Amino acid sequence: MAFDTSSLHQYAAVRVKRSRIDGFGVFADEVIAAGRHIGDLTGEAITVAEARRRAQDRQRLMLVELSPSRAIDCSRSDDAMRFTNHSCAANARIEVEDGEVRFFALREIAIGEEITVSYGLTHHEGRLECRCGADNCQRRL
Numbered sequence: 001m002a003f004d005t006s007s008l009h010q011y012a013a014v015r016v017k018r019s020r021i022d023g024f025g026v027f028a029d030e031v032i033a034a035g036r037h038i039g040d041l042t043g044e045a046i047t048v049a050e051a052r053r054r055a056q057d058r059q060r061l062m063l064v065e066l067s068p069s070r071a072i073d074c075s076r077s078d079d080a081m082r083f084t085n086h087s088c089a090a091n092a093r094i095e096v097e098d099g100e101v102r103f104f105a106l107r108e109i110a111i112g113e114e115i116t117v118s119y120g121l122t123h124h125e126g127r128l129e130c131r132c133g134a135d136n137c138q139r140r141l
């Protein structure tokens with residue numbers, strides 16, 4: 001019996017390129033099935049207080065709050081997923097486990113489609129304009 005194990009624990013093929021949403025984005029380089037584990041992002045575990053301090057110093061950063069006191073700063077990670085943009089109609093979601101941020105497809109994602117997640121509450125506190133272009137766009141981040 002033959003099993004194709006090549007796809008087990010294998011990240012989806014993605015490509016980082018300029019995004020119309022903001023800066024660079026992550027785009028599917030193959031059809032990504034709904035529910036698939038797309039990729040991971042490793043970061044530096046810090047306190048939320050430190051995360052807030054860093055947010056004031058930098059324009060573009062990737063911070064994930066795990067709890068009221070703990071956060072992960074992924075700004076220095078070299079993984080492609082750190083370029084994931086926010087969309088009010090996201091096609092992926094993040095899950096945090098063992099200090100890693102994991103990305104999963106919420107639905108099938110077409111080749112060439114930008115992979116987006118909903119940032120939820122960000123450190124921008126509604127001061128940034130959202131340019132995701134979704135019909136249900138909240139306009140603010």
Ligand SMILES: [Zn+2]
Nearest residue numbers: 088130132137
């Ligand atoms: Zn939006």
